[in-house]
Amino acid sequence: GAVVSQHPSRVICKSGTSVKIECRSLDFQATTMFWYRQFPKQSLMLMATSNEGSKATYEQGVEKDKFLINHASLTLSTLTVTSAHPEDSSFYICSARVQGAWEQFFGPGTRLTVL
């Protein structure tokens, strides 16, 4: 089956620094990638949708200047949390899908802790 990886799996950073999370589709070309945020014991909240070569579409309430998304190739999307603060600590999950298909393949997630 299709595999999506995320790197790093876990990151701890100091408040005010920026953190980049990578999402890669390993064995297929992902025309669309999605970024989710999951708080403890809660559901996945869609943050943004990114299509290869285009600007990401952000969900209402998500700061686009805070969460920079780049989808430069059909196998890689990155999420950069800029000037991270403790309230940005969360589990970030990406997913990827092939054009024309409904199914999304999810990465294992990245645990971000901001001190």
Added chain:
Amino acid sequence: AQSVTQPDIHITVSEGASLELRCNYSYGATPYLFWYVQSPGQGLQLLLKYFSGDTLVQGIKGFEAEFKRSQSSFNLRKPSVHWSDAAEYFCAVGRTGNQFYFGTGTSLTVIP
């Protein structure tokens, strides 16, 4: 507005017992419905999906779900639970643009 409700936050069942996880949705059009399972520290794995046709859908790991339009439900079932089924289960509705709305999840504990 679209929404997905999973009324049970946490369920405990004995190994070998049957399981039913509830999911109700609110969606204006014919929904695309999904069940995912998330084990600790793992990504979400698709158990099954419903797009159209037969309302009883078979999935992986012995799971099945039934779409009931009259009740706006898509409940997940398994006749005999295994200890390895302990995980978090999410119901999701697909919307225009291939984006998903997820329910709040049901945590399953399996006791020996």
